[in-house]
Amino acid sequence: MFLDFAQNLARIGGSVSLDWFARHDLAVEQKSDDSPVTIADKATEAAIRREISQRFPDHAILGEEQGGTLGDHTYQWVIDPIDGTKTFIRGVPLYTTLIALLREGEPVVGVIYAPATGEMVSAALGHGARDERGRAVKVSSTTALKDAWFATTDPADLYKRDPRLSTGLLEHCLAARTWADAYGYMLLARGAIDIMTDPVMSPWDIAPLGVIVREAGGVFCNLQGESPAIGTSALACATVELQRAVLALGKPEA
Structure with a gap:
């Protein structure tokens, strides 16, 4: 259940960011740490937060743009609406949306979704990792x-x-x-x-x-x-x- 929901969150957020991707009128601001932020970052996180709050109102949320605090919550969602904002601003399609679910501080679900390419890898603890088509993915066997x-x-x-x-x-x-x-x-x-x-x-x-x-x-x-x-x-x-x-x-x- 949680993995399917996390995948859906990533796709919902990705559809928001794609509306702003490669636009010449995208305004860029600087945060206090000198990293860039755009309206796309903020709108994407807001959309993901709305979905979580509606489905799981008792779950905690930590996101890059709207904050929150890591803690000993039974369940906490961690969101990076646009991982690779600099990449996004430059119009390079390799930015991603990141979703994680923590149970008592330990990550148990993870999603990496690249909205511009449609690629995804996701995993739930003990259930393997899969791509956007549901196929199992596996690391290489390289040792040297x-x-x-x-x-x-x-x-x-x-x-x-x-x-x-x-x-x-x-x-x-x-x-x-x-x-x-x-x-x-x-x-x-x-x-x-x-x-x-x-x-x-x-x-x-x-x-x-x-x-x-x-x-x-x-x-x-x-x-x-x-x-x-x-x-x-x-x-x-x-x-x-x-x-x-x-x-x-x-x-x-x-």
Whole structure:
């Protein structure tokens, strides 16, 4: 029930954002943290919140634009109406809508939906991960860095924050790609890439990712190798072998 509802929420939100996508009259504002926000972000979150409040009025909600607080709620929805607002503003169709449901603080449902392409990956704890057509998705079987494709949302930011890891990935992996945001985690869950990482994540950025990656057979942690329910950095890998190799790249040499 919850997974079907979450998928529907993502599609409802996506239809709102598409009304504003690639429009030349889209006004852009700067938030207090200097990140951009548009009327599309606000309208998309408002539409999703309305649906949740009507269906589950006793559930808590945390969203990027209207706020809220993570807590020990029995059920809490976490929303990123447009993950990749900068991508959205530039007219690149790889932005996504993110929906997560937390039960007592633990993510149990996750959805990544790309409205402009129609692609989706979603998962419920213990039930596997599926695409927009209901087909099971699975991570790749890659185990060696030399065979791995990796992606990160902003290569310059990764280098600034963790130059050792950034350089190691570029030197040892087979290929590197970007235009990522949550779309990169969708690609990893589908087996199209093997490593995805971001050094800084907000709760709404990361909430649905772990359950999706793990249900697709991958591993998910932060850049310290820990697996908190909701972290502040992300490392998704197709296999444990890749995870160990990537974490080793970021460690100082003895």
